[in-house]
Amino acid sequence: MFTGIVEELGEVTAVEKLGDASRFRLRGPVVTEGARHGDSIAVNGVCLTVVDLGGHEFTADVMAETLNRSSLGALTTGSRVNLERPMALGGRLGGHIVQGHVDGTGRVLERTPSEHWEIVKVSLPEALSRYVVEKGSITVDGVSLTVVDAGADFFTISLIPTTLALTTLGFKQPGDPVNLEVDVLAKYVERMLGPNAAAQHREPSA
Structure with missing residues (x-):
């Protein structure tokens, strides 16, 4: 669950096409601090799962359904993206209830x-x-x-x-x-x- 309060402006550092999916590597020193494999991070409002971490960067796999329904398929190396970690239990709801499921x-x-x-x-x-x-x-x-x-x-x-x-x-x-x-x-x-x-x-x- 997210709140729609962007934590930092990140950057796409690599895009790997995988047929009916893509793997993105993204740089975000704030959102990767304390992050672990399997955590969720919202990228331009899309909830993605962290696959790998290293050097203030993380990778995430994006399936065809997400590429077709969102604008993530248009991202290229160098694209800037909005990044947000999930809201901590007991934290302030600064925006509104955001699921990270693009409509x-x-x-x-x-x-x-x-x-x-x-x-x-x-x-x-x-x-x-x-x-x-x-x-x-x-x-x-x-x-x-x-x-x-x-x-x-x-x-x-x-x-x-x-x-x-x-x-x-x-x-x-x-x-x-x-x-x-x-x-x-x-x-x-x-x-x-x-x-x-x-x-x-x-x-x-x-």
Whole structure:
């Protein structure tokens, strides 16, 4: 379980293609401190398992399902990535409940800078739009953020200087893909409302 509070901006140091999978080597001095084989580390919001460790770097295997559902398949040597270790039991929940299970990808549509912050508009897959609401929570590339505006196929977020400086969202440009994880509480509520809840949302009333 994660909180969406990025601990450091890491770097991909190697990518090995393994047919229907890839093995990434990533550098992250903060997240590798005290890490062990089998631990979890979120990479751009995707929960990955540590395979090997050494020299402030760790390796992780990424299967086809994850490559297809997330933007990790676009990473190359030198790519910068957001890194976060799991929340410690009893720790502060600084963001919101993040599982590290990417629901889909969006693309940066627009960036509107202002004096002290920046508004970023991101495309939203139709299947996820019902889970995104104004002032609700969403995870973008592993960063816990508050939705400013929610449309049928987009949402906007406001990025403060710290987020711009310390995460990948500071240099993502229009057209760049981002990983999206919606608030899991919204999905549980939909499930508890019954099997017709999602269908009623998708189908226009007669």
